[in-house]
Amino acid sequence: MKISKKVLSNISSLSKIKIEEEIKSDLIKDLESILKMVTEMNKIDTSGIEPMSHPLEDADNLRKDKATKEIKRDEYQKSAPQTDDGFYLTPKVIE
Amino acid sequence: MEDLSKLSLIDQINGLKSRKFSSLELTEFYLKKIDQAKALNSFISLNENALKEAKKSDEKISKNKNSSLEGIPIAHKDIFCIKDQITTCGSKMLENFVSPYSSTVYEKLSNSGTVNLGKTNMDEFAMGSSNETSFFGNVLNPIDPERVPGGSSGGSASAVAANLCSFATGTDTGGSIRQPAAFCGITGIKPTYGRVSRWGMIAFASSLDQGGIFAKNALDAALALENIAGFDEKDSTSINKKVPSFLNEAKSKDKEHIVGIPKDIIEDIKDDKVKNNFYESLEILKKSGVKVKEIDLKNIQYSLPVYYVIAPAECSANLSRYDGVRFGHRCENPKDLEDLYERSRAEGFGEEVKKRILIGTYCLSAGYYEAYYIKAQKIRNLIKQSFVNAFKEVSSIMMPTCANVSFKLNSIQNPVEMYEQDIYTIPANLAGLPAISIPSGKIKNLPLGIQFIGNYLEEGNLFNLSNKFQQNSNFHNE
Numbered sequence: 001m002k003i004s005k006k007v008l009s010n011i012s013s014l015s016k017i018k019i020e021e022e023i024k025s026d027l028i029k030d031l032e033s034i035l036k037m038v039t040e041m042n043k044i045d046t047s048g049i050e051p052m053s054h055p056l057e058d059a060d061n062l063r064k065d066k067a068t069k070e071i072k073r074d075e076y077q078k079s080a081p082q083t084d085d086g087f088y089l090t091p092k093v094i095e
Numbered sequence: 096m097e098d099l100s101k102l103s104l105i106d107q108i109n110g111l112k113s114r115k116f117s118s119l120e121l122t123e124f125y126l127k128k129i130d131q132a133k134a135l136n137s138f139i140s141l142n143e144n145a146l147k148e149a150k151k152s153d154e155k156i157s158k159n160k161n162s163s164l165e166g167i168p169i170a171h172k173d174i175f176c177i178k179d180q181i182t183t184c185g186s187k188m189l190e191n192f193v194s195p196y197s198s199t200v201y202e203k204l205s206n207s208g209t210v211n212l213g214k215t216n217m218d219e220f221a222m223g224s225s226n227e228t229s230f231f232g233n234v235l236n237p238i239d240p241e242r243v244p245g246g247s248s249g250g251s252a253s254a255v256a257a258n259l260c261s262f263a264t265g266t267d268t269g270g271s272i273r274q275p276a277a278f279c280g281i282t283g284i285k286p287t288y289g290r291v292s293r294w295g296m297i298a299f300a301s302s303l304d305q306g307g308i309f310a311k312n313a314l315d316a317a318l319a320l321e322n323i324a325g326f327d328e329k330d331s332t333s334i335n336k337k338v339p340s341f342l343n344e345a346k347s348k349d350k351e352h353i354v355g356i357p358k359d360i361i362e363d364i365k366d367d368k369v370k371n372n373f374y375e376s377l378e379i380l381k382k383s384g385v386k387v388k389e390i391d392l393k394n395i396q397y398s399l400p401v402y403y404v405i406a407p408a409e410c411s412a413n414l415s416r417y418d419g420v421r422f423g424h425r426c427e428n429p430k431d432l433e434d435l436y437e438r439s440r441a442e443g444f445g446e447e448v449k450k451r452i453l454i455g456t457y458c459l460s461a462g463y464y465e466a467y468y469i470k471a472q473k474i475r476n477l478i479k480q481s482f483v484n485a486f487k488e489v490s491s492i493m494m495p496t497c498a499n500v501s502f503k504l505n506s507i508q509n510p511v512e513m514y515e516q517d518i519y520t521i522p523a524n525l526a527g528l529p530a531i532s533i534p535s536g537k538i539k540n541l542p543l544g545i546q547f548i549g550n551y552l553e554e555g556n557l558f559n560l561s562n563k564f565q566q567n568s569n570f571h572n573e
Contacts (some may be wrong), residue, residue, distance in 0.1 A: 003457075008220075008453075010460070011453050011456045011457050011460060012437075012453070014456050014460060015411060015440075015452050015453060015456040015526060016415075016418075016433075016436040016437050016440055017437060017440045017444070017449055017452060017453070018437035018438055018440075018441040018442050019441070019449075020441075027450070028454075029416075030450060030510050031450065031453060031454060031457070033509065033510060033511050034403060034450075034454055034510055034511060034514075035388075035454070037399065037400055037403065037511045037514070038400045038403055038404055038458075038467065038471075039400070040397065040400045041397060041400045041401065041404070041467075041470050041471060041474055042470075043397075044394060044397060044474060044477075046470060046473035046477070047472040049474075049476055049477060050473070050476055051469050051472030051473050051475075051476065052472050052473070052475045052476035053110075053302065053472055053477060054302050054332070055288045055302060055479070055525075055526060055527025056289050056332060056334070056527060058286060059425075061326075061328065061330075061332070061333060061335060062331055062395075063329075063331075064329050064479065064495055072195065075195050076195050078195070079193060079195065079422035079423075080420070080421055080422055080527035081363050081419065081420070081422075081423075081424075082425070088420050088421055090420055090432050090435060091429050091430065091431050091432050091435055092431070092432070093431075093432055093436075
């Protein structure tokens with residue numbers, strides 16, 4: 001499995017991780033070796049088999065959908081890099 | 096005074112109850128040892144309130160109001176959130192993250208009376224098999240400081256092995272408790288998926304992650320696990336089943352065992368010394384009256400490729416929350432929102448984490464989703480079925496924990512070679528089964544482990560079998 005620089009740039013953009021030019025070729029080598037190992041999967045016929053997303057069949061313990069009065073915005077926003085008046089601050093999105 | 100750090104957890108409980116020593120004395124003893132063993136780098140942070148907690152426990156003990164683990168010092172993997180304390184997950188991304196709430200595992204152990212010594216080092220976001228990916232530096236193996244302690248819970252394993260605590264918490268997504276337990280010569284249990292709540296345990300791969308315990312022997316691990324297991328309504332994947340006394344089950348004389356030996360896997364072990372150790376361990380078990388049966392675990396050889404699709408896919412989704420906006424690292428002077436995301440994540444994550452996010456993103460992207468992600472999920476189903484079929488004939492399955500003993504620092508550079516560290520541990524995570532690693536001997540002074548995989552919710556059975564082995568061997572005390 002080959003990964004072109006174009007594919008790398010696509011997954012870098014999808015995962016929102018900037019990749020510096022000088023590490024690209026080493027990174028591609030590593031990713032290709034992982035994908036090569038992964039393609040071992042193609043040796044097995046899986047037609048008619050259900051995909052399994054989770055080890056538990058009945059893992060569905062949903063709690064009651066009840067409103068609570070717990071509002072801890074100030075406490076949670078203490079960990080934020082930048083806030084103002086209860087809002088998270090980011091660079092301008094709309095000019 | 097005797098060396099309190101050599102005592103097992105159960106001996107420490109008895110010592111505290113009979114007032115042989117106090118929790119304060121025990122805690123001071125450990126804090127001094129931790130300070131002397133700084134070079135191991137087992138801890139990322141220490142709990143400033145440890146002595147206060149110990150004094151509180153001593154008061155409770157003096158009034159006979161003690162809980163089950165009252166006054167026992169413990170170390171927590173730095174993946175478990177503790178309210179108002181820094182939880183880093185071994186990453187620069189969370190270097191300054193102060194958690195606004197506590198994990199259920201921490202809460203339960205705190206309610207059981209434990210004294211928190213501090214948070215242990217780990218591979219960044221639990222991604223690694225050597226503890227070399229931690230932002231806070233690698234951890235040394237106390238058995239041989241030129242070698243790795245294993246990963247990702249390397250700090251907890253090295254702390255227990257170096258007698259810096261009698262037990263510690265860990266997490267296991269593909270072997271992150273069992274492999275370091277084996278490398279450091281201690282006991283490590285990953286329970287059934289859903290047995291221990293994941294609330295407040297920082298997520299890596301949600302369908303595989305499970306919290307567990309490191310201890311000096313099976314009985315200690317049994318007692319510790321029963322203190323963290325149980326239903327938690329805050330975790331929708333938590334199993335709503337009563338938790339038995341694992342300690343009683345571990346000691347029970349009524350349990351009969353039929354241990355399954357997956358012949359093809361054992362015959363394929365490349366290192367003869369590891370293979371010989373497996374058969375020698377089997378003889379120890381047979382002498383204690385355990386029955387043995389050969390089994391066939393079909394498709395298990397695909398576990399590694401399946402895992403390296405599913406785990407990165409889930410990690411790429413889970414780690415998307417680190418955006419530099421709400422919490423965690425934020426880059427300096429972002430020029431726009433896109434730049435803020437891309438640089439904060441590039442700076443905050445280490446190389447291994449980025450690699451896995453990229454692989455996961457690739458496997459989930461348009462055009463590749465069916466070929467990778469769905470294909471892996473289908474084989475995961477086949478692997479689970481192989482185990483379900485095997486457990487119709489046997490009560491547990493025995494395999495080595497690792498294909499080798501601990502390796503030297505920086506000696507593995509190829510990612511796939513590193514991933515192969517987990518070939519024997521990953522299958523239990525894919526199926527969601529409980530599994531334990533116990534010491535089974537040494538190669539040139541370096542510990543080896545054997546692993547027992549049990550049927551769903553049969554942790555008690557694994558402790559019983561491990562205890563039988565430990566009653567007939569002394570590797571856990573060496």
